[in-house]
Amino acid sequence: MLTAWSLVRFVHVLGAILWVGGQLTVSALVLPVARSRLGEEQRAALMRSLGMRLGIVTVVAFIPLQVTTGVLLAAHKGVTIASLAEPGYGRMLAGKLTAFVLVMLAAALHGWANGAGRRTLARALAVSSLVGSVGVVLLATALPIT
């Protein structure tokens, strides 16, 4: 049934799609093309600019939106802090939140590593952020339907 809660869930899922999809697109499509078609200077400038924009969108829109809709959905589901320790839905959600925090940390560190010119570390953090994001989606799909 299409309710207001469907809309909240839709926004939450849409946010996840855009964020994970954005990383995938930039890393898997834009970067190889930029590498083959652009010169070193232009490529660096393009990637830095893209990264900055995605970063700003993440902090300004993505994190507040996901946290707000996520908390709303959890509250609607009757999840409490205590129930996060309970097996089943609670702990699955706790695992998902853990992964989300780790991914956000990796993304933040990636920004720092980029700025500090530590390219290997920055790339590793970017890939780990992407893999971790997929893990978040995996745990989201594993949340028991109750």
Place this chain on the structure above:
Amino acid sequence: MSTPTADPGPAPATQPAVDRRGLLGGLALGALMVVVALVVALTGPGFPSSRSATVTGAAGTQTIQVTLAGMRVSPAVIEIAAGTHVVLEVTNTDGMRHDLALATGQQTPMLATGESATLDLGVVDADTEGWCTVPGHRAAGMTLDILATGAPAATDDDASTDDGHDMAGMSGAGTETDDSVTVDPQAVPGPDWQPFEPDLAPLPGGTEHAVRMVVTDTVTEIAPGVRQTLWTFDGAAPGPTLHGSVGDLFTVTFVNEASMGHSIDFHAGTLAPDEPMRTIEPGEELTYQFVATGSGAWLYHCSTAPMSLHIANGMYGAVIIEPSDLPPVDTELVLVQSELYLGPQDGTADEDAIAAEAPSAVVFNGYVDQYVHAPIAVRAGERIRIWVVDAGPQGATAFHVVGGQFDTVFKEGAYLLRPGNAEQGRAQVLDLAPAQGGFVELVLPEPGHYTFVDHAMVDAERGARGILEAS
């Protein structure tokens, strides 16, 4: 902060190596994140739904979490090493009240939703069992087996059966058959006995009826000298007969003053059962409002699980909704047939007998041979209408009047037979499955004693008999 897109960077010569190291490192770090999340999600204390728990280690005190919900004790089996000091932390997470009693004598108080209690079993050397003492819940599967491994085989059935018997007796659950009371067919009621009023009260007038119905535990005589603690609507089984016309609005205030959860289900109305038919606990009440959308002789009953037990223990009654243009008659009676599965004297119904579908008695309006002891006075030549509802919980009826013929039969919302039909047909039996209802009409030709029975003769001999005494 910038987002994770693989970093560009100068130094093209080293780029592929940097990329590969970054890629592999990133994959490893990402995988580690997922593993950490999965560990959080999937490990920790056992799932409460598991049916069995094993406590290892023989020495010392073991504390075990036990959950009561959904007619189950979780875990249902606890294995401990013999000699372990066992403490159970019992929590009721269900919507209805439960407790946990052990064959060894320990028992929690009755726990409401969310309440917990601790049971110290002491050092456990032998297998034992536990169960919820709310009537019907043990039979429904709310049991716990504690298995002491390394112990000598459980000493026959001592621990479980004998103690279990006592506990059942204490709670009035009456799960044993050997102490059930029996009906003496020769006995007659005492001088103070009053039969259940068989006459249908006249229509109350108006189209809206407010009724207050209170459930209580009531010690009730169901045959001469035989008493059972029935759960009753307004102090008697059957409960009060509601009487109205098609389209009437009934507003029932249902009050639980009994010792356990109960509910009510009126077949005479059609509505979503979720709220009005929910089980309410002692001290609670609810309002059940229904429109009598169709005519008929309708059953109402408690719909709290196990329903067989709740109905067998007295929680049933009739709602009479007259078809339009129902002509007046001289005498109008209501007979609700049900089975009794007797537990101990003053106890509650025997769950084993219910499960075996072996009634101790079959009765009209709640008392063995009621209208044999107190014949119903009628007149020869007058028109008699008899409303019959079969409350069950399990048995059907074949309602018959010895020496009479029905010229009118109305069953489950339709006339099967009316006077003056072309075939000049008449009927001998109104047959009703459990929860069905209807009425018959007849005229007795001359003065005499007309016995009415459930013509399933074993049921008649068990008490489904009465007499119309025509003058």
